[in-house]
Amino acid sequence: MNRKWISKALSDIDEKYIVETMTAPEKAAHHAPERTAKMGKYEHRTRGSKSRKFLALILAACLAFALAATAYAANLWGLRELFRTYNRELPEEAEPYIQQQTATAAAEEGWSAKVTESLCDIGKIYVTVTVSGGDKYIVAPEVMPQDSVGVIGLEGDQTLEEYARAQGKELLMVGADVGDREALGISVASQTTVNVSDSEMRILIESDKTVTDTELEATCTVYASNEAGEVERLELPITLTAVPESEVITLKAVDPDAVPGLHVEEVTISQTPMGITLRYQETVTDEQARGEIMKVDSDQITISAGGAMMGPDGNWYATYSNCQGTVTDTLTLHFYDWDKNLIGDMVFEKP
DSSP states (O other): OOHHHHHHHHHTSOHHHHHHHTSOOOOOSOOOOEEEEETTEEEEEOOOHHHHHHHHHHHHHHHHHHHHHHHHHTTTTSHHHHHHTTTOOOOGGGGGGOEEOOOEEEOTTSOEEEEEEEEEOSSEEEEEEEEEOTTTEEEEOSOOTTSBGGGGTOOSSOBHHHHHHHTTOEEEEEEEEEOOHHHHTOOEEEEEEEEEETTEEEEEEEEEOOOOOSEEEEEEEEEEEETTOOEEEEEEEEEEEBOOOSEEEEEEESSTTOSTTEEEOEEEEEEETTEEEEEEEEEESOHHHHHTOOEEEESSEEOOSEEEEEOTTSOEEEEEEEEEEOOSSEEEEEEEOTTSOEEEEEEEEOO
């Protein structure tokens, strides 16, 4: 909560209530005692004109904070907050491109799911999902019933199944994914989960993709299993709109075979609000030598997570998204093996 929220909240209070706090109330023959909670006990207070005026001011202040808190809660655990779960920050420039999603579905067994937000980059898809267990389920990520309640943010020595029974509920293990993997060229996906209560969980799905279309029709698949191992799925349709590319440059490889096991002709470098995306098609010339490559790095930019994925056309594409730095006319990529030894460098230059 910050000063801007409080200021806005105060500006939304009806003027008549503020005026009322400045006006002495009419005298009344009797006032009912006000009962308030204090340290687990009740105490009685008698309200007079001064206390009434003071109370009105307190109520106005409380309303201001309540409105501010409501404004904050409306965006609680969206893409931005789920990014911060693992000490990551969503670039400020990308925030205007977060899409609000509304697809919902309810399962026959009493739980439900809703897609809330999405963000699509040239090489990435981010989708947030809210899963509710209603009055029947304790919701947990894909873990074991014997795992600690700590996985859903609770303290104590109980296991998940013990906690669920103590609450008179069943345990539901939930996960989510973006379907249509082949059509979107998705081969790598991960999930980040946060429980906002024992019966409600937020999921951030993060997928690498090779398809570069700006408009994509996809499906968010939410799956849940109970302690008996029975699985139920919900399919929620979503439309994804990619963030715009402000600049795209193509650099040619000086020596396409400079790194053992690979043949690379060129690299495409795209600048988007999410950062820089590197993308190049690779032809494997030696399977064993290609398998020795563990990491790609660069002096010009900081390369984040990514890697090679097979596209819908059957070719392999290496894609590294959300990179930071500056690329002009030259880019040098360093390739390392599993022992972090340099295998070779590949230099790309403007044709």
